[in-house]
Amino acid sequence: MVDIGIVSFGYAFGEDQSVAAAAADYVSDPERVVKWGYHTFHRAADGVTGTDLSRGAAEQALSRAGITADALDLVVVAITDMPEYSYWDSASALARELKIGRTQTLLLQEGCGSGVNGLFYVASTLAMQPEAEYALLVVVNRVSEFHRNRMNVINTVLSDAAVAVVVRRGHDANKWLASEQFTDPEYSDLLRLDFGGAVTPLPPVGWTSADAPSAYDQVREQFGGNPAALRTFIGERYTRLVEVIEGACRRAGVERTDLDHVIYLNDVPSSIAAVAGPLGIPLERTNAAIAPGHGHMGGADQLISLGLQVESGELNPGDLVALCGISTGRWCATLIRV
Structure with missing residues (x-):
C-alpha cells in the first residue's frame, strides 16, 4: 500500500x-x-x-x-x-x-x-x-x-x-485506498473500428462517420447466432461491476456496506441505478444528476464527477466513494476516501 x-x-x-x-x-x-x-x-x-x-x-x-x-x-x-x-x-x-x-x-x-x-x-x-x-x-x-x-x-x-x-x-484528503480490475478477452472486439490500423489502414471509399458502426451493430454481429451468450453478456455487465467493487473493498479492508457513494460512467439513470442498487446506494448518491449536463466524456467521467461533487460539498470528508467503469471487456473499480 x-x-x-x-x-x-x-x-x-x-x-x-x-x-x-x-x-x-x-x-x-x-x-x-x-x-x-x-x-x-x-x-x-x-x-x-x-x-x-x-x-x-x-x-x-x-x-x-x-x-x-x-x-x-x-x-x-x-x-x-x-x-x-x-x-x-x-x-x-x-x-x-x-x-x-x-x-x-x-x-x-x-x-x-x-x-x-x-x-x-x-x-x-x-x-x-x-x-x-x-x-x-x-x-x-x-x-x-x-x-x-x-x-x-x-x-x-x-x-x-x-x-x-x-x-x-x-x-x-481524497485518498486512494485500492483498485481492482479484470478483463474478459471474449469481448475485445465489441467496439472495434475496422480501419485505421495496420491491418486496414484506409477507410472504405466514400466513408463518413454516418457509416460508423454502433454498439448495437457490433453486439448483433458477435452474438447474432447465440442468444444465450447475449443474455449472459447483458447480465454480466452489471454483476461484474459489483464483483470488481467488492474486490476493491477486500483489498482496502472495508465492507461494501461501508460505501457512501458510487460514481459510474455518465450513463442513463437506469444503467447507473443498475450498478448502485445492488450495493444499497440510492441514485442521489451517484453521478446520475451530473451526467445529463455533460454527456459521456469517456474515461474522464468518474474523476470529473468526483471533483465536481467534492467541490460542491455533496461529498463530505470521510465519505467512501467507489469509482467504477466498463471498457471493452474490462471491468474496474477504485476506492477513494474523501
Missing part, C-alpha cells in the same frame, strides 16, 4: 452544445437521442486537440495545487478516443506542453476505465519509488468525428473534455 491523495482537480471542456438542437445533425431519428435524457454535451472547436484539452486541465490542477510542472515526478495521460497522430505519445506531448525538461511519463489506452485504472498506475509507481512525491494524471476524451458518430456509438452522447488530478504522497 502507498499513502497518496488527490490534492486538486482541473477541467477543460469543449463548447457547450444543446443535445436537442444538435441531434438531427448526427442521426436520422433525433427523438431517440433526446429520450436518453442528456440536455448538454461538449464539442471542442475545430482545431482544438486532445492535447490542448489536456494542457488546459493540467494547468488548472497545477495552479490549484500551488505547484509548478517541474515539481512532478510522473505524468500519466489516458486517452479514450483516437490519438492525434500515429507513432506518437500523448503523455510525452503533454509534458512538452507543460515545459517539463525531464520526467517519467506513461500513456494509457484503456477506454472508459482509464481514469479509474489510472490512479492504480500512479499508486504503483509511487509505491516502487519512495523518492517520488507528486504525480499528474490526465484523462482526455476528444472524439474524432471522422471515425465516430458521437450520438450513435452507445446509448450516450459522447463529449470532449479532459480532467487532471495532482496526486501527492501523504496527502490526507
Whole structure:
C-alpha cells in the first residue's frame, strides 16, 4: 500500500452544445437521442486537440495545487478516443506542453476505465519509488468525428473534455485506498473500428462517420447466432461491476456496506441505478444528476464527477466513494476516501 491523495482537480471542456438542437445533425431519428435524457454535451472547436484539452486541465490542477510542472515526478495521460497522430505519445506531448525538461511519463489506452485504472498506475509507481512525491494524471476524451458518430456509438452522447488530478504522497484528503480490475478477452472486439490500423489502414471509399458502426451493430454481429451468450453478456455487465467493487473493498479492508457513494460512467439513470442498487446506494448518491449536463466524456467521467461533487460539498470528508467503469471487456473499480 502507498499513502497518496488527490490534492486538486482541473477541467477543460469543449463548447457547450444543446443535445436537442444538435441531434438531427448526427442521426436520422433525433427523438431517440433526446429520450436518453442528456440536455448538454461538449464539442471542442475545430482545431482544438486532445492535447490542448489536456494542457488546459493540467494547468488548472497545477495552479490549484500551488505547484509548478517541474515539481512532478510522473505524468500519466489516458486517452479514450483516437490519438492525434500515429507513432506518437500523448503523455510525452503533454509534458512538452507543460515545459517539463525531464520526467517519467506513461500513456494509457484503456477506454472508459482509464481514469479509474489510472490512479492504480500512479499508486504503483509511487509505491516502487519512495523518492517520488507528486504525480499528474490526465484523462482526455476528444472524439474524432471522422471515425465516430458521437450520438450513435452507445446509448450516450459522447463529449470532449479532459480532467487532471495532482496526486501527492501523504496527502490526507481524497485518498486512494485500492483498485481492482479484470478483463474478459471474449469481448475485445465489441467496439472495434475496422480501419485505421495496420491491418486496414484506409477507410472504405466514400466513408463518413454516418457509416460508423454502433454498439448495437457490433453486439448483433458477435452474438447474432447465440442468444444465450447475449443474455449472459447483458447480465454480466452489471454483476461484474459489483464483483470488481467488492474486490476493491477486500483489498482496502472495508465492507461494501461501508460505501457512501458510487460514481459510474455518465450513463442513463437506469444503467447507473443498475450498478448502485445492488450495493444499497440510492441514485442521489451517484453521478446520475451530473451526467445529463455533460454527456459521456469517456474515461474522464468518474474523476470529473468526483471533483465536481467534492467541490460542491455533496461529498463530505470521510465519505467512501467507489469509482467504477466498463471498457471493452474490462471491468474496474477504485476506492477513494474523501
